[in-house]
Amino acid sequence: MSTLPRSFYLGHDVVRIARDLLGKVVVTRMQDEVTAAAITETEAYAGELDRASHAHGGRRTARTEVMYARGGTAYVYLCYGIHHLFNVVTNEHGTPHAVLIRAAMPLEGMVVMNTRLGREAGHWLKGPGVVSKALGIRTAHTGADLLKGPITIEDRGLRVARGAIIAGPRIGVDFAGPDALLPYRFHIRPSDLR
DNA sequence: ATACCGATTAACT
DNA sequence: GTTAATCGGTATA
Numbered sequence: 001m002s003t004l005p006r007s008f009y010l011g012h013d014v015v016r017i018a019r020d021l022l023g024k025v026v027v028t029r030m031q032d033e034v035t036a037a038a039i040t041e042t043e044a045y046a047g048e049l050d051r052a053s054h055a056h057g058g059r060r061t062a063r064t065e066v067m068y069a070r071g072g073t074a075y076v077y078l079c080y081g082i083h084h085l086f087n088v089v090t091n092e093h094g095t096p097h098a099v100l101i102r103a104a105m106p107l108e109g110m111v112v113m114n115t116r117l118g119r120e121a122g123h124w125l126k127g128p129g130v131v132s133k134a135l136g137i138r139t140a141h142t143g144a145d146l147l148k149g150p151i152t153i154e155d156r157g158l159r160v161a162r163g164a165i166i167a168g169p170r171i172g173v174d175f176a177g178p179d180a181l182l183p184y185r186f187h188i189r190p191s192d193l194r
Numbered sequence: 195a196t197a198c199c200g201a202t203t204a205a206c207t
Numbered sequence: 208g209t210t211a212a213t214c215g216g217t218a219t220a
Binding site: 054061062063064077078080081082139 | 216
């Protein structure tokens with residue numbers, strides 16, 4: 001169990017980092033409640049040039065400012081007034097790259113997850129809103145340092161089976177024109193983690 | 195100040 | 208396949 005170092009997040013290739021996050025474990029420690037889940041789906045948002053990104057065109061607002069922080073910072077925003085979507089900021093300070101965590105496999109704290117979800121978490125948290133809800137991640141956590149907590153990401157030695165990664169276009173970004181077709185989404189099945 | 199709408203989800207028909 | 212839920216961000220005035 002080792003928390004990912006700052007250098008993991010400072011890389012300039014957000015698409016590669018999105019792929020490398022598959023199999024890594026998101027851990028939250030909140031009020032003595034520990035939950036952990038292995039990432040099975042991600043999407044890369046490539047900053048100012050990416051029409052699907054909140055930071056497209058260099059937009060800087062109260063909400064998006066945290067995207068310009070250094071890699072290893074949490075960006076959590078409210079979508080449709082209901083869902084808290086968890087992103088991992090990457091690249092150096094000033095470059096607004098981020099990776100959206102869209103699905104994960106529960107590893108620890110299933111009882112707590114069940115309570116938070118109001119149902120059985122099962123063996124696969126599908127959808128960014130569901131992942132955040134199960135892990136207790138909310139907009140209040142935006143700006144949190146992923147090297148300190150309460151949210152951390154660890155390498156627990158899980159490896160992705162060779163050839164298991166599927167790349168494709170991102171979900172829900174039809175408004176982004178040609179950028180909606182970029183293969184910035186990566187996913188695997190929980191059974192592809194060893 | 196006001197109007198519109200989204201990197202979604204669950205519960206419908 | 209369709210739709211309600213729910214509210215902060217953003218643009219427009």
